[in-house]
Amino acid sequence: MSSSASPCWKVFARSGQSKVECNICQRVLSTGKDGSTSSMKRHIARYHDDKFKELFPPTAAPQSSSTPSSSTSTAQPTISQSLNKQKPLAGSTPRAQSLTDSILYMICVDLQPLSIVEDIGFRRLMSTSEKRYVIPCRKTFRTKLIPELYQAILEKLRLAVKEHCVDGGTVCISTDAWSARTASSYVTYNLHIITSSFEMKAYNVGTFEFKSDHTADNLREHLCKAVAMCGLTNIETTEFTLSQEDFMDITSDSEGEFEDEDPLHDALDDDDEPSSESSGIESQQMPPNLHIYITTDNASNISKAVAESPYHHIKCFAHTINLAVQKGLAVAAIQRQLARVRQIVKYFRKSNKGKYALQVSTCKQ
DSSP, rough: OGGSSSGGGGGGOOOOEEEEEEEOOEEEOOTTTOOOOOHHHHHOOOOHHHHHHHHSOOOOOOOOOTTTHHHHTTTOOOHHHHHHHHOOOOOOOOHHHHHHHHHHHHHHHHOOGGGGGGGGGHHHHHHOOOTTOOOOHHIIIIIIIIIHHHHHHHHHHHHHHHHHHTOEEEEEEEEEEEOTTTTTTEEEEEEEEEEETTOEEEEEEEEEOOOOOEEEEEHHHHHHHHHTTOSSSSSOTTOOOOTTTTTTOOOOOSSSSTTSSHHHHHHHHOOOOOOTTTOOOOOOOOOOEEEEEEESSOHHHHHHHHSSSSEEEEHHHHHHHHHHHHHHHHHHHHHHHHHHHHHHHHHHHHOHHHHHHHHHHHOOO
């Protein structure tokens, strides 16, 4: 509606440039340079209510029969609907389970610390994704969700090994013991098989805290029980159970062998939870022509442990090469050359002037 056609002009008259005067109370108002009638309308509504109702009668609500879609879309939500929008998602709902599985997958695949579920930025991200979703606490992931996922993946691993070894064959397990910065000791096991179509399949069986001394006997006992975890022998493993203190990692290998297959993702998508019977470490008789090879470094304790076990030993080729190189570098003539190289490197690390001169010289070349 243009300013000249506004009902306000039935009450106001122009009184100079950008000024209008009320015909009822003779009050002068400013309309601004654009000649807006907003101030006039507010004046009539505030001081001349009867005249306002006459000039601006209330608009009748549209009939529901003529515009059913508009009445439905603008309908005010009920109290129950409003409350449901603020009600937290139940953990059993598909949406909540999907979000929890996604967080669990991220923690395992990206090797994220469990404390990430308590981080402010992460919680804000999840709130943006779904305001009603309640993130499970750190303890729930540590004591329930991750162990359950580990057992599901372990079952898939055992089934894959059983299928591969039904007529015998060869399986390789690589292992190494290591210590964290906290002085805690751990041992990791990786299982490798080659399928009938010559495809390499690699699985991380697990990383466990090793609380005993690293003697050959202790390492051999731990190794035999770990092999039995994979369903490769009929060794009794009732004493080798997964505890929260032992558990460290359940991810598959990170070098891309699973481009078309992701056992971690498959375990999350599997609706069938492992039963109490299948989730435990059962013993089973394997074919006599099954060959199990253990790959380790050249340390004397683990070498002796494998030598006294029923498995074949393959020493890590890369570690052997590294030992040879280290012995070669220990030669007196090589040590003198290395000392000179270290002095050169030390100079450029300590001197900013020398570092910049080296950069300029390198760029010119």
